[in-house]
Amino acid sequence: MKPRRLFEITLGIITSVGGYLDVGAIATAAEAGASFRFALLWVIALGTICVIFLVEMSGRFAAVSKHTIRAAMRERLGANFFVWTYVVESIVHILALASQIGGICLALQLVTGIPFHRWAVPVALVVWLVLWWGTFKLIERWIALLGLITISFAVGAVRSHPPLGAVARGFIQWAPPHDPASYWFTAVSILGALVSPYLFYFYSSGAIEDRWDETHITSNRLIATVGMGFGSIMAMSILICAAMVFHAHGVGVAEYEQIALLLTPTLGRWGFYLFAASLGIACFGACLESALTVAYELAQGLGWNWGESVAPAKASRFASTYTIAIAVAAIPAALGVDPLALTIFTMALTAVVLPAVLIPFLTLMNDEELLGTHVNGRWSNGVVLAVSVLASVLALVTIPLELFGG
C-alpha cells in the first residue's frame, strides 16, 4: 500500500473515532451505566455493528456511484418522497444540533461556572464561523484530531478496575435486571444516539467532496470498521465509568452536575477538566457535522451548488441553509432547556424514525444500476434492517411507557 493511502486511512480512522462520540452517546451511555450497571453493554455493541455497516455502505455508495445519497434518492424515489423525508429528517437533525449546542454550553458552564444558557449565542456564532471560514479539510483533520481527547474515557474506565467477569456478562445478558420499561427505553436511546443519521450523510458527502473512486473501497472498509470500533470502545468506557462511579453509589445522572463527576474518582481534578473538554470537543465536532448535514441534504436533493470547501459566495443557498439551521438550533439552549433532557428525547425520537431513513437508503444500496457488482450483500441488508426495525418498534413501545408510566 502506498504511503499516501496509508496516511489517508490513518486520518480516516482518527476522524471516525473523533466523530463517533457526541452528546447523545455520552449522555445515554452514562445513563445506562448509572442505572443498569453493565447490563446494556450489548446494546452499544449492537448499535456499533449497525453503524459500521452503515458507514461502510455510505462510503462505498459515494465511491462507486459518484452520487450523493440525497440526489440518488431524489432520482429513484421522486420529489414527493424527497420533500416528506427531508422535512422529517431535518427536524431530527436540528434537534440533534440543538442537543450538541447544549452539550458545548454545558461543558463551558462546568469549566467557567457561567450558566449554560448564556453560552448559547457565542457557541452558535463560533460553530457558524468555523463553517463559514473553514474548509472540509480543516474539520476533518483538526477538529477530529482534537476529538482524540475522548480517549480519557478509556483511561478512566481502565483505572476504575471494573470486575471483568461482570463486564463480559453485560455483552451476553439480554435482559433487564430491574425496571424493564426504563431499561428498554435506555436501550432505545442508545441505539438512536449511536445510529445517528447525520453521521452517514456527512460521511458520504465528505467522500464526494474528497472525490473518492473505486480504489477507495478497501480503505473505506478499514476506516469504517476500525474507526467505529475504536469509537465504540469510548462509549463502552463511559458506560463502565458510570457503572463504577454512580451505580456503585446509587447515584443517578439525571442532573448534569452529577454526570460531570464521571472521571473525577479515577483521574482526580484533571478528570473533571478532561470530562468537560471531551464533552465540549465531541459536541463541537458533531455540531459541525449535523449543521452541514441539514444543508447537504437540501442542496443535494434540490440540485444546488454545495460543498464545505466551496466559498459561501459560490454556494450561497447552501451556506444560508446551515446558517439558519444553527440559528434555530441555538434557541432551546438560549431559553434554558435542559440539554440532557433534550438529548435523551431527541435520541428516542431518532430511533422512531430510523426505518424511514434507513430503508430507502437500503433500496439504493441494492440498485445494480448505481452500484454494479458492489451492491449490498445479505449481511449488510439484514443487520441494518433488523437493528432499525428493532429500534423503532422498541421506541414506539417504550416512549409512552417512559412518559406516562411513571
Next chain:
Amino acid sequence: MTRTSYHVMRHLIDNALVDRSDTPMGNVDDLTIELRDGSPPRITHIETGGTAMTRGLTWPFGALLGALAMRWGAGRGEPFRVPWSYVLDVGVDVQVDVDAYDTTALHWERVLRDRIVAYIPGSRP
C-alpha cells in the same frame, strides 16, 4: 453519449441538472413532449425550477410550496425550460449546454449572494 435509449422515469425525471461547466442548476423536474401527426412523440424541453417541481407534490407541500414558487419564483409561475437539443450528456447528471449563471435557474442563488452573502466577511476565498 454511450447509450442510445433512456427511460424517462429512471434516467431523466428528478435527475440532477448541470450546466456545461458542471455547475448544478436544479433537477429535471418535468419534460414537455410534442405530439405529432404521423410521427412519434418528441421531447422538446426539460423543465426545471419550483413551479415544475411542485406540480407533482401531494398535499400539503404541493399547495404550500407551489404558492411560494408562483409568488417568489424567478419565472413567476413559469418554469425554466431548456430545449432538448441543448442536452450534452445523460449519466450521473443531465448536462446541458448553457451557462447556469446566465439563466433564471440560479435566480435565488444570485439574489442571496449579491444582497446578503457578499456583504459577510469571508464569503469569498
